[in-house]
Amino acid sequence: MALPFLPGNSRDRQLGKDRFHKSQHFDYSNGVALLVGTEKPGIGGELLLGQEIKPKFSVYPKGEGSDLPAWVAFDKQVLCFEAFCQEAETQARDEKYRIRKFKIFFFLEDDTMQVVEPENKNSGIPHGTLIRRQRVPLPPPDDDQFYNIFHLNLNQQMVLHARTFTVTNCDSFTRNFLTKLGVILNNPATAPDDPHSCLLDKIEKSMTPLRPYERRDTLKQFLDHDREVLRFSCFWDDSESVFGDPHQLILHYYLSDDTVEILETITPNSGRDNPAKFLHRSKLPRHSAMMKQPGQMTDRTVLNVFDSNNQGKRYLLDSLKTGALQDDCYVDSDLRVGGEVNVWGRRVIITDCDDFTKEHYRSKYGIEEFTPLQYKGPVAPKPPRPVPPYNGFGSEEDSLSSCQRLLPKPPQKDFRKFMDKDRCGLESNILNFRAKTVTSDPVDRERVFVISFYLSDDSISVFERAQKNSGVLGGKFLERGRVKKPGQQLFKSQPSEYFTPQDLYVGATLVLNEKPFKLLDADEYTLNYMEKHAEEFPKANVGNILSKLRSIGEEKRSEIRKFLALSDPSKTGFIPYESFRVLMSGLDCVLSDHEVLVLARCFSQSEQQEADVGLMLAVAQDILRKKQFEDLPHMARNFLHCDWHKTGRLSSKEVRSICKASHLPLPESLLTALLS
Numbered sequence: 001m002a003l004p005f006l007p008g009n010s011r012d013r014q015l016g017k018d019r020f021h022k023s024q025h026f027d028y029s030n031g032v033a034l035l036v037g038t039e040k041p042g043i044g045g046e047l048l049l050g051q052e053i054k055p056k057f058s059v060y061p062k063g064e065g066s067d068l069p070a071w072v073a074f075d076k077q078v079l080c081f082e083a084f085c086q087e088a089e090t091q092a093r094d095e096k097y098r099i100r101k102f103k104i105f106f107f108l109e110d111d112t113m114q115v116v117e118p119e120n121k122n123s124g125i126p127h128g129t130l131i132r133r134q135r136v137p138l139p140p141p142d143d144d145q146f147y148n149i150f151h152l153n154l155n156q157q158m159v160l161h162a163r164t165f166t167v168t169n170c171d172s173f174t175r176n177f178l179t180k181l182g183v184i185l186n187n188p189a190t191a192p193d194d195p196h197s198c199l200l201d202k203i204e205k206s207m208t209p210l211r212p213y214e215r216r217d218t219l220k221q222f223l224d225h226d227r228e229v230l231r232f233s234c235f236w237d238d239s240e241s242v243f244g245d246p247h248q249l250i251l252h253y254y255l256s257d258d259t260v261e262i263l264e265t266i267t268p269n270s271g272r273d274n275p276a277k278f279l280h281r282s283k284l285p286r287h288s289a290m291m292k293q294p295g296q297m298t299d300r301t302v303l304n305v306f307d308s309n310n311q312g313k314r315y316l317l318d319s320l321k322t323g324a325l326q327d328d329c330y331v332d333s334d335l336r337v338g339g340e341v342n343v344w345g346r347r348v349i350i351t352d353c354d355d356f357t358k359e360h361y362r363s364k365y366g367i368e369e370f371t372p373l374q375y376k377g378p379v380a381p382k383p384p385r386p387v388p389p390y391n392g393f394g395s396e397e398d399s400l401s402s403c404q405r406l407l408p409k410p411p412q413k414d415f416r417k418f419m420d421k422d423r424c425g426l427e428s429n430i431l432n433f434r435a436k437t438v439t440s441d442p443v444d445r446e447r448v449f450v451i452s453f454y455l456s457d458d459s460i461s462v463f464e465r466a467q468k469n470s471g472v473l474g475g476k477f478l479e480r481g482r483v484k485k486p487g488q489q490l491f492k493s494q495p496s497e498y499f500t501p502q503d504l505y506v507g508a509t510l511v512l513n514e515k516p517f518k519l520l521d522a523d524e525y526t527l528n529y530m531e532k533h534a535e536e537f538p539k540a541n542v543g544n545i546l547s548k549l550r551s552i553g554e555e556k557r558s559e560i561r562k563f564l565a566l567s568d569p570s571k572t573g574f575i576p577y578e579s580f581r582v583l584m585s586g587l588d589c590v591l592s593d594h595e596v597l598v599l600a601r602c603f604s605q606s607e608q609q610e611a612d613v614g615l616m617l618a619v620a621q622d623i624l625r626k627k628q629f630e631d632l633p634h635m636a637r638n639f640l641h642c643d644w645h646k647t648g649r650l651s652s653k654e655v656r657s658i659c660k661a662s663h664l665p666l667p668e669s670l671l672t673a674l675l676s
Contacts, residue, residue: 017044019044019045020043020044021043021044021045022042022043023037023040023041023042024036024037024040025037025038025040039051058070058108058111058148058149058150070108070109070110071109071110074108074109075109077107077108077109077177078105078106078107078108079105079106079108079149079152079170079173079174079177079178080103080104080105080106080170080171080173080174081103081104081105081106081152081154081167081169081170081174082101082102082103082104082167082168082169082170082191083101083102083103083104083158083165083166083167083168084099084100084101084102084165084166084168084191084192085099085100085102085163085164085165085166086098086099086100086192087100089196092196094199095195095196096195097195098125098194098195098196099191099192099193099194099195099197100117100125100194101117101118101120101191102115102116102117102118102130102165103115103116103117103118104158104165104167105133106147106149106152107133108149110135111135111146111147111148111149112133112134112135113131113133113134113135113136113147113160114129114131114132114133114134115129115130115131115160115165116128116129116130117129117130120197121200122200123196123197131160131161135147136160136161138151138159139159139162149178149181149183150183152167152178152183153167153178153183153185153186154167154168154169154170154185154186154187154188154189155167155168155186155187155188155189156186166189166191167189168188168189168190168191169188169189170185170188218257221255221256221257222256222257225255225256226256227256228254228255228256228356228360229252229253229254229255229356230252230253230255230332230335230353230356230357230360231250231251231252231353231354231356231357232250232251232252232253232335232337232350232351232352232353232357233248233249233250233251233350233351233352233353234248234249234250234251234262234341234348234349234350234351235247235248235249235348235349235351235373235375236249236343236346236347236348236349237347237349238346247264247278248264248265248267249262249263249264249265249278249348250262250263250264250265251335251341251348251350252281253330253332253335254281255332255360258283258329258330258331258332259281259282259283259284260279260281260282260283260284260330261277261279261280261281262277262278262279262343262348263277263278264277264278279343279344283329283330284329284330284341284343285327285328285329285330286327286328286329286330286334286342287327287328287342288327288342288344289342289344289345290344290345291344292325296325297325297326297327298325301318301321301322302315302316302317302318303315303316303317303318332360332364333365335350336350336361336367337350337351337352337353337369337370337371337372337373338350338351338371338373349373349375350373351372351373351375352370352372352373353370358370386493387400387403387493387494388403388493389491389492389493390490390491390492390493391491392490392491395411396495396496397411397495398410398411400495413457414457417456417457418456418457421455421456422456423456428525429454429455429456429529430452430453430454430455431452431453431455431501431504431522431526431529431530432450432451432452432522432523432525432526433450433451433452433453433504433506433519433520433521433522433526434448434449434450434519434520434521434522435448435449435450435451435510435517435518435519435520436448436449436517436518436520437449437515437516437517437518438509438516438517438518439516443470443471443472446467446470447464447467447470447472448464448465448467449462449463449464449465449477449517450462450463450464450465451504451510451512451517451519452480453499453501453504454480455501457482458482458498458499458500458501459480459481459482460478460480460481460482460483460499460512461476461478461479461480461481462476462477462478462512462517463475463476463477464476464477478512478513482498482499483498483499483512483513484496484497484498484499485497485498485499485503485511486511486514501536501537502536502537502538502539504519505519505530505537505539505540505592505593505594506519506520506521506522506592506593506594506597507519507592507593507594508592508594522594527540527597527598527601530598531598531601539592539594539595539598540594540598542598542599542602545591545595545598545599548591548595549587552587556587560583563583564583567579567583577600577604580596580600581593581596581600584596584599613674616670616673616674617674619670620666620670620674623665623666623667623670624664624665624666627665629664629665631662631663634662635658635659635662635664638658638661638662639655639658642654642658652675652676655675656671656675659671
């Protein structure tokens with residue numbers, strides 16, 4: 001039984017609908033109200049009762065491909081068809097019609113079409129675009145619609161702007177696209193022959209030119225071997241002629257056009273000018289000894305068949321090539337190491353070739369023998385150039401540069417070493433040693449010096465410390481500069497030896513300008529630097545020191561064990577440094593003071609100093625007094641408030657939080673030390 005149309009009993013047809021726009025069906029045309037929207041849908045795009053709207057664009061099956069719009073999904077995708085049309089010919093007497101072939105392009109993005117006619121030679125008809133890209137309407141009575149993809153098929157006729165085209169075939173992309181779309185394609189058709197084109201082909205085949213053009217195609221060789229050049233080292237002995245001498249040549253063979261170019265290598269001070277080229281790039285004949293005159297070598301000749309003063313001259317091309325001169329030229333197979341080349345009467349011998357040339361002959365001809373030809377005698381040794389002795393003016397490097405050049409230049413310094421070893425932040429790159437003079441004078445024996453070695457330029461400076469009531473003024477003792485080692489001659493040819501960083505170590509004796517100094521100690525930076533760069537300083541290399549200790553005999557080792565046991569009665573595993581130094585000095589391996597010091601530093605144990613709590617409290621109170629901090633009673637109340645159990649103790653974290661909340665003006669390091 002049907003329910004009455006009451007609220008809740010009928011289905012709401014507008015449920016889920018989001019489009020409610022209305023189409024405009026009425027408009028004014030020349031002031032008259034007319035119905036102009038007969039093909040427009042109703043509200044929300046729904047069709048009216050009995051209305052059928054024809055699609056304006058191609059309809060593609062839903063659910064296949066992406067949901068992108070057609071102008072994005074089918075961008076730059078074009079269907080291509082081959083077609084022809086038959087036109088009546090009224091201008092020619094022997095022709096009644098012509099067959100014109102076209103290309104029909106259908107653009108999928110907007111259903112536009114374009115018709116193009118390929119160029120046909122000597123047709124007498126202008127070719128190109130026949131119908132520009134546009135939407136083409138269907139023939140009447142459906143001229144209110146346009147061609148879409150479903151109107152296209154093979155072996156059928158299409159009327160485009162009153163011209164009938166017969167579609168014969170399509171490309172592979174078009175065939176695959178239409179097949180996937182569900183269109184059943186017809187079998188391809190064949191376009192009929194054009195009478196005019198057949199006549200032109202028949203005439204062209206019957207033509208026999210009197211002067212045939214002989215084409216020599218060298219493009220393939222040029223494209224395959226462009227920029228590929230064979231390089232040979234050659235030798236031409238011209239010593240038999242007057243003022244002649246041997247010549248060293250370089251032969252270039254260009255694989256792109258089989259031409260040869262020869263350059264001459266001029267050695268310095270040979271007395272000969274350097275020519276531009278020994279042989280310009282050209283083909284090289286095998287047996288020619290003299291250059292041909294211009295026009296003497298030609299591929300073709302002409303015959304003078306008629307000569308008259310009144311009617312002029314008549315020439316005919318010689319098809320038999322009776323007077324043509326062609327020389328046999330060198331090719332790449334004629335060139336080999338050890339062979340000879342006739343360069344216009346000059347006997348040139350090939351002595352060697354480069355790696356690319358060897359690979360070319362190895363891959364193309366299978367040649368594996370490329371032994372160079374020895375044509376030069378042994379090279380004469382260069383005469384010695386003795387260096388004159390030092391003359392005493394300036395430094396030795398300055399005097400040596402004046403002997404090496406006519407215009408002397410200042411000696412170059414090691415800039416890289418200077419940049420690597422120059423002072424950079426806390427890295428001074430300066431080795432400082434404490435030293436005393438080796439002398440019998442009691443006054444000079446007590447003088448203390450600081451010897452500084454600069455690693456950036458290997459210079460040394462000596463500074464004397466001032467001592468009260470010593471009678472000696474302190475200050476700069478030796479200006480910074482490089483110092484020569486003692487025992488060397490002043491005027492000699494060999495360069496002098498200077499002190500290096502390896503010559504400075506604790507216990508060494510340096511003679512600086514005839515003044516002996518003994519190095520007694522070094523600062524902490526110097527010892528750390530030498531131990532860090534142990535590969536540069538043998539005296540600071542623990543591995544070398546231990547290798548010396550391993551060479552001690554077994555009897556000496558037992559004595560060492562007894563001495564160590566006596567020096568450590570409490571068996572703590574450590575002995576004083578002085579006892580250790582006396583033990584190492586008495587060994588047969590002869591360790592220097594610096595090596596003993598490095599060994600002791602390597603196996604020593606540093607003692608940590610206990611923090612002075614009273615001093616830290618005094619510093620903190622002084623800071624609080626200067627900052628005028630008066631919030632101590634408030635801090636005490638906070639401490640009591642946080643101490644719930646009245647134990648009188650709080651954790652470090654709680655104390656730090658209370659101090660930070662009260663803005664206690666103490667440095668972080670001092671506060672951390674006090675809380676620890």
